[in-house]
Amino acid sequence: MIFDLPLSYLGLQLLIGLQNGAFYALLSLGLAVIFGMLNVINFAHGAQYMMGAFLTWMLLDWVGVSYWWSLLLVPLALGAFGILIERALLRWLYDLDHLYGLLLTFGLVLIIEGVFVESFGASGLPYNKPDLLAGAQRIPLGALTGNEKDVMMMPVYRLWIIGVSLAICLATWFGIEKTRLGSYLRAATENPMLVRAFGINVPVMIMLTYAFGTALAGFTGVLAAGLQAVTPHMGANLIIVVFAVVVIGGMGSIMGSVLTGFALGLVEAFVRIAYPEASNIVIFVIMIVVLLVRPAGLFGREA
Amino acid sequence: MPETADQLQPLIEVEGLHAYYGEAHVLHGVGLKICKGEVVTLLGRNGAGKTTTLKSIMGMIGQRRGAIRFRGVETIAMKCNRIARLGIAFCPEERGIFSSLTVEENLYLPPVIAEGGLTIDELYDLFPNLSERRHTRQGTRLSGGEQQMLAIARILRSGARVLLLDEPTEGLAPVIVEQIGKVIEQLKNRGFTVLLVEQNFHFASRLADRNYVMEDGRIVEMVDRSELEEKEALLQEYLGV
Numbered sequence: 001m002i003f004d005l006p007l008s009y010l011g012l013q014l015l016i017g018l019q020n021g022a023f024y025a026l027l028s029l030g031l032a033v034i035f036g037m038l039n040v041i042n043f044a045h046g047a048q049y050m051m052g053a054f055l056t057w058m059l060l061d062w063v064g065v066s067y068w069w070s071l072l073l074v075p076l077a078l079g080a081f082g083i084l085i086e087r088a089l090l091r092w093l094y095d096l097d098h099l100y101g102l103l104l105t106f107g108l109v110l111i112i113e114g115v116f117v118e119s120f121g122a123s124g125l126p127y128n129k130p131d132l133l134a135g136a137q138r139i140p141l142g143a144l145t146g147n148e149k150d151v152m153m154m155p156v157y158r159l160w161i162i163g164v165s166l167a168i169c170l171a172t173w174f175g176i177e178k179t180r181l182g183s184y185l186r187a188a189t190e191n192p193m194l195v196r197a198f199g200i201n202v203p204v205m206i207m208l209t210y211a212f213g214t215a216l217a218g219f220t221g222v223l224a225a226g227l228q229a230v231t232p233h234m235g236a237n238l239i240i241v242v243f244a245v246v247v248i249g250g251m252g253s254i255m256g257s258v259l260t261g262f263a264l265g266l267v268e269a270f271v272r273i274a275y276p277e278a279s280n281i282v283i284f285v286i287m288i289v290v291l292l293v294r295p296a297g298l299f300g301r302e303a
Numbered sequence: 304m305p306e307t308a309d310q311l312q313p314l315i316e317v318e319g320l321h322a323y324y325g326e327a328h329v330l331h332g333v334g335l336k337i338c339k340g341e342v343v344t345l346l347g348r349n350g351a352g353k354t355t356t357l358k359s360i361m362g363m364i365g366q367r368r369g370a371i372r373f374r375g376v377e378t379i380a381m382k383c384n385r386i387a388r389l390g391i392a393f394c395p396e397e398r399g400i401f402s403s404l405t406v407e408e409n410l411y412l413p414p415v416i417a418e419g420g421l422t423i424d425e426l427y428d429l430f431p432n433l434s435e436r437r438h439t440r441q442g443t444r445l446s447g448g449e450q451q452m453l454a455i456a457r458i459l460r461s462g463a464r465v466l467l468l469d470e471p472t473e474g475l476a477p478v479i480v481e482q483i484g485k486v487i488e489q490l491k492n493r494g495f496t497v498l499l500v501e502q503n504f505h506f507a508s509r510l511a512d513r514n515y516v517m518e519d520g521r522i523v524e525m526v527d528r529s530e531l532e533e534k535e536a537l538l539q540e541y542l543g544v
Contacts, residue, residue, distance in 0.1 A: 180411070186403040187412055194399045197361050198413035198461070199387035 005273065007141055008152040013269045019158040021265020022165035023220060027242040028249060028257040029169055030216035033176070035251050036189045037209040040090055040101030046239025047112040048214045052078055052221020053230045054116060057127050067130045070222050078218025079211040086210040091203070109236070116232035124229020133157045133226065161223050168219065169258040176254050185209065244287040250300020260298060312375065314339045314465065314496055315360065320369035322352075322359045329355045331520040332369070337465075342487065342497045344507040346542055347517035353500040354396060356517070357467045360498070361393045362386040373465075388416050392463035396470045396500075398454040402443040406433065409442040410457050417462035426456045429486055448479035455486065465496045472503050480506060504542055516541045 027045060034042045055074045059065035065073065085108065093100045133156050141150040176182040188195040188202050196202045224234065242261075249260030264283055272279040290298060313336040322330040330352050337343045345353045359367045362383035371378050378386050387393075392413065400409055410426070410433070427434035430452040436445060445453060451471055458466060468487075472480040480503070487497060487510050501507035508514060508531055516524040518541060526534050 183404050183408045183412060187401045190401050190403060191399055193363055193383070194393075194395060195412075196383040197363055197387055197393045198458075199384050199416050200414060201384050 006150075007145055008150065010273060011139075011141075011152045012154070013273050014266065015154055015158055015162075017266045017269020017272070018262065019161050019265070020268060021262035022162050023224070023238065023261075024242055024245045024265055025169055025258045025261025026165050026216055026220040026223075027238070028246045028261050029172060029254065030213040030220075031242065031246050032249075032251060032254060032257040033172070033216075034210055034213035037185060037206050038086075038090065038101070039094060039098065040105065040210075041098055042210075042213060043102055043105035043239070044085070044108040044112065045105075045213070045217050045242070046235030046237075047109045048078055048081070048217035048235070049221040049224065049238065050116065050230075050232060050235035051081070051112065052218030053127075053225040053234060054120070054125075054221075054232075055218070056222045056225040057125050057230045060127065061125075067133075067222070067226065070225075071219065074222045075215035075219045078221075079215035082211040082214030083207055085214075086207045090210065091206075094206075113232050113236065120232060122232060124231045127225040127230055129157055129226035133160050157226055161227065164223070165220075168216070172216075173254050173258065241283055244283045246297075247287050248283070248290045248297060250297020253297075253299035256297070256299025313337060313372075314374060315498070316370070316372040317356075317360065318370040318372075320356070320359055320367065320371060322355050322364045323366040324355075324364075325366075329520055330359065330367075333359075333517075333520070333522055335515050335522055335525075337496060337498055339496055340491070340494050341512045342491050342499060342510050344499045344501050344511040344514045345517055346501060346504060346507060346514055346538070348541075348543060349502075351517040352520040353517055354469055355520075357393065357469050357498065357500055360386075361391060361467060363393070387463070390417055390463045391465045391467065392458035392461055393467045394454050394458055394469060394471065396473060398450045400442040400445065400450045400453055402441050404442050406439040406442050406445065406453065407437050409453055410437070410460065413457050413461040415460065415462050417464075419464065420462035421456075421459045423460070426459060429459075429489065430456050448475050448482075451475060451479070451483065452486075455483070459490070464494070465498070466490065467498050467500075469500045470502060471499070472501070472506055484510060504538065514538075 027049060031042055031045055034040060052074050055077055056067070056070040059070050059073065060067065089104060090101065093104060136153040136155050137159065139152045139154055141152055142148040144150075176185055184195065184200055184205060188200070188205060192202045228234065245261055245264050246257060248264065249256045264286070267286070268279055268282055271282045315337040317333055317335045320330050320333040321328065333352065333356055335343070345356060347353050355364060358364045360371055362378065362381055362385075367379060369379060373386070373389050373391065376389065378389070401412070404412065410423075421429070432449050433452055433456055436449060439445060442453065443450070455468070455471060471483050475483070484506060487499070490497060491510070499507060499511065512528050514526045515522050516526065516538065524534075524537065524541065526538060
């Protein structure tokens with residue numbers, strides 16, 4: 001017993017914290033990748049996440065495409081959407097101040113959310129996750145508490161989110177930090193013109209980076225569809241917290257955004273246990289402190 | 304094509320080249336020719352337009368007009384990455400070593416665009432220091448001289464046969480300058496074509512088959528290797544050495 005609370009309750013709260021952290025990590029990872037290459041703060045990230053969730057719902061409800069296929073098809077569709085946005089709009093803004101990209105993508109949010117509210121209403125749509133991921137996993141706690149009857153029920157879907165998010169984050173980190181293609185990306189972030197002078201088609205790389213970022217948002221949306229009601233505003237609610245996570249972690253660091261995402265999910269969970277009233281604001285309080293002490297973020301490079 | 308015909312037609316031919324940075328008109332009709340296997344220098348004071356000329360040939364200056372032909376192919380409207388694929392490589396004055404890449408990643412960064420590049424072993428023979436420091440985690444942790452060698456080494460791997468080197472000796476100790484001079488000599492013996500921008504006239508003139516002198520965005524003089532002595536006074540006047 002900690003704080004007079006049973007271990008099973010604590011365990012569940014921490015699991016939920018990690019799972020929230022997985023969403024923060026996936027979304028802030030996408031933002032960091034996009035910002036590093038495009039110099040654009042992608043405010044539309046939340047809307048793209050919402051689109052991913054809606055698309056997952058549509059695929060099942062309208063055409064009967066399963067969750068598992070959605071995990072593949074939705075990111076591809078969102079990636080294609082990203083290419084469209086990048087070619088039509090964003091590429092004209094690269095030489096301008098960050099503010100223009102932010103304003104443009106904010107405008108996109110208003111349009112996208114407006115279209116979805118108009119078409120589907122603001123109330124949530126239910127999504128049936130696959131049976132394989134439904135239910136809960138019994139985890140015996142006897143060894144820890146000494147009481148054979150103590151068990152913890154872990155929702156399988158949340159475990160799945162944590163596992164698959166970790167895998168995606170690690171794969172992305174590996175791809176960027178340890179592969180040849182990743183070295184092109186890192187180099188182009190530092191000096192795009194010189195990388196072009198080596199014969200690498202940097203504009204295409206930038207386009208595909210944005211597509212990858214939006215695909216990540218779409219993938220997170222698929223995960224979210226199985227967890228909560230699908231609504232047009234689900235992205236707007238989440239993205240504000242994710243931006244705070246990005247500010248805390250520091251823009252442009254891949255591992256930094258992943259670690260910060262998971263860590264802040266856990267911090268939120270601890271606060272929810274210790275002092276529930278503060279759990280919704282703790283991330284913003286940390287953001288303010290980090291901004292005062294280390295403006296570039298915990299993992300950010302000092303400008 | 305037989306070797307003789309190849310030598311008659313210049314490998315790079317620049318005519319009436321104008322270049323701009325925004326409102327600033329930097330090059331005013333530059334014209335020069337480089338033949339296969341030549342080492343040619345661009346001399347001139349700061350701000351004469353030497354770097355801009357190199358970058359224009361490489362396609363790194365957005366606003367340029369005139370004619371730049373590479374093996375007879377007009378490249379003035381081509382994108383930088385396409386020009387690179389024709390077999391021209393650029394080594395920037397600031398060296399352009401990437402801090403988020405290891406030494407080895409920096410070395411492997413330029414993709415191989417043609418056969419005939421140096422192998423890694425040959426590169427480590429040419430630059431023994433790099434071999435010792437290949438596992439350094441940040442390319443920018445190398446000394447200035449080592450960074451310069453890395454910047455040259457990486458473009459030799461790609462198979463490009465024309466090298467545009469922008470002030471490779473700037474700010475380096477004499478012993479390193481000597482080493483880089485030897486490397487350029489070896490590259491010439493291997494048949495590379497080199498366009499070298501230099502402030503260090505004594506370094507450049509020793510290596511060069513021909514020297515172009517730039518002033519205010521124009522070529523004002525061409526000095527052949529054989530004319531160096533008779534035109535030395537003139538050159539000193541232009542370069543202010």
